[in-house]
Amino acid sequence: MKNHFFIYLFLSPIFLCAQEEEINVKRTFYNDSILAIKRWFGSDKIIDSLKTYYKTGELNEAFYFTNIKYNGACYKFNKAGDKVTTWQFENGNLIKRTDHILEFNKKDEEKIKATHIKLKELNAKLKANPNDLKSELARAHVRHVLGNYTLALNDYTKLEQRLLKISEVKKVEVPNKLLANIFDARASIYEYYEMENYATQYKYKALKADPEDKRLIYNLGSYLYGIKSYRLAEFYLKKALEKRPDHEFSHRALASLYTDFEDYDKALHHVNLAFAQESNLIKYGFGSVERDIRTLRGLIYHKLGDSDKGIADLKETLRLNKDNSFAYRNLGVVYFELGKYEKACENLQKSNDLGYEKTHDRYDLQDYLEQACKSVAVAKNETVLEVKPIKTIKLADKPYVYPNPTSDIINIKNLLFTNYNYLIFDYAGKLISQGVSNGTNSISLSHLQTGVYILKVHNKDNIETFRIIKE
Known part of the structure; x- marks a missing residue:
């Protein structure tokens, strides 16, 4: 039964953040309510089948079970609905894998083909020796690379259990880096499925297993910022800088965080340090994302009183990427605050059309857009409209828990009750x-x-929720 712990985990009601249940059917969803997993159960409440879906809604995988074990033909599909892979299972054992389509582009064709060859070799080794731990670890990684997340997570979970059991029974110390890598890999799959608390827990477990790994510290801090656990994110990003003061990715993330906190002096400090290593940010992926350092610096310059430099930065960002919704939003805000409502309306509308709010899970556009465009319409009719400042609750004034992380007592600041x-x-x-x-x-x-823990406090109709890490 222990070997199938993953099935219970994967089927858990809290696998994702939202869920709808029916008799013998359970559905889980991504953050934007797109169906992620659908599971069918028999009258005995034992799983019969499971389907996973892409974030865009198309069917991804289909697995079937007998006595909680994979059984029969199971499938993976691409977004066009074509069958990509067929797995043939018998009583939980993989009998045969057939790849109907190899998914690759011109850049990764050689890598993907080599990965498939490697997977065939690993499946053969494990068929001959199911207890080959090294091959099982390698297969988990290969399945992960190929996007076979259900099977990869199953492998990683079984590996974690085996290693911990070896450590307990044989009194053999498991290498910290090995456990950390397994935890980190699990976290990345939970992250894909937008299981924020699971992902945070396993990123934290990875860091606890190997606390000197700077990459793991940054990964946790950056992820926490992405899911809006700002205070926790600040703690781990600053901790990453303690390990490596010139870590460009931590400086970039902190620049973004302090911009959100409207602490523009700190934001400019970190964005300038990130700019000093812009080539690394571009090389390793941050140069092309919408909220890049130039998009940030443009707004920061404006907020610190140098609007011309800010506009120049944002225009350069849009020259490099004409579909940057975040740059259009920031440029629209700059023009709005300068009273140039026609330009503000134009840029804010462009940001809206490019899906800024959904792309970035931010809802700080519509008030600016409405007031700017209304001002333009009123001006054309030669009437007077009083433009009111956009009122928002500052992030720094919202309730938060401290110290966080904590070893004992926590306090809640800015709580209204x-x-x-x-x-x-x-x-x-x-x-x-x-x-x-x-x-x-x-x-x-x-x-x-x-x-990782979730604290909910409630007073009549008032509810506040906080994510906490207990050290």
């Missing part, structure tokens, strides 16, 4: 403890093990 009930859940959504504030904004976590 002091009397509340609270619930603490683990990363898997299980209720761990609950209590009443009794007029204090401090809560003890001394009884909890290390890991």
